[in-house]
Amino acid sequence: xxxxxxxxxxxxxxxxxxxxxxxSFPSSNFYALHWYRWETAKSPExxxxxxxxxxxxxxxRISATLNTKEGYSYLYIKGSQPEDSATxxxxxxxxxxxxxxxxxxxxxxxKP
Amino acid sequence: DAGVIQSPRHEVTEMGQEVTLRCKPISGHNSLFWYxxxxxxxxxxxxxxxxxxxxxxxxxxxDRFSAKMPNASFSTLKIQPSEPRDxxxxxxxxxxxxxxxxxxxxxxxxxxxxxxx
Numbered sequence: 001x002x003x004x005x006x007x008x009x010x011x012x013x014x015x016x017x018x019x020x021x022x023x024s025f026p027s028s029n030f031y032a033l034h035w036y037r038w039e040t041a042k043s044p045e046x047x048x049x050x051x052x053x054x055x056x057x058x059x060x061r062i063s064a065t066l067n068t069k070e071g072y073s074y075l076y077i078k079g080s081q082p083e084d085s086a087t088x089x090x091x092x093x094x095x096x097x098x099x100x101x102x103x104x105x106x107x108x109x110x111k112p
Numbered sequence: 113d114a115g116v117i118q119s120p121r122h123e124v125t126e127m128g129q130e131v132t133l134r135c136k137p138i139s140g141h142n143s144l145f146w147y148x149x150x151x152x153x154x155x156x157x158x159x160x161x162x163x164x165x166x167x168x169x170x171x172x173x174x175d176r177f178s179a180k181m182p183n184a185s186f187s188t189l190k191i192q193p194s195e196p197r198d199x200x201x202x203x204x205x206x207x208x209x210x211x212x213x214x215x216x217x218x219x220x221x222x223x224x225x226x227x228x229x
Binding site: 034042101102 | 115116145147154155156157160168203216217218219220221222223
């Protein structure tokens, strides 16, 4: 069974705080790791796709790293803003029929 | 460009009725996914198609669920008969075929919010 785990489940921070959360995934047959941002009542939007061990991606104040050997990825948000409030999903893509398996998400709430 | 288009956006139906959810993927995308989002299980993959062919339907909960993709621009997810526990948001998503070197993302529709009473 392919299981993608995210932690924490939810996070409440103050505006200006930096924060990070974790995605853990089985490393065998791993192909790619996706991060998505999902606001309530909207559809998930892609943030990053990473494939290589040691990959680092950055978009504005948000960045992500990937360790394929130990099976984890971190998402960092620097100087959180209220508009960052959303659920952040990671998904792992495997060479087993081409499945993209999502974690349960980390729900981030940023208070002004 | 139009994104992934789903219909209906919201549906309330009575237990036992047939429900059909529709999806139009982004033109040129050859992979299509149906996901279901619930509080308990998060975003779970129900079925996906490559080039209109169902590749993996192991996530389909039971025989009451069926999905078809008669052509590259249309897919349906049908529930017959529907039950209250089917209430969820059903997302359709599409991508250029996911692969190791492509790094392609998948693009989600806005979801179909189903309530079965």
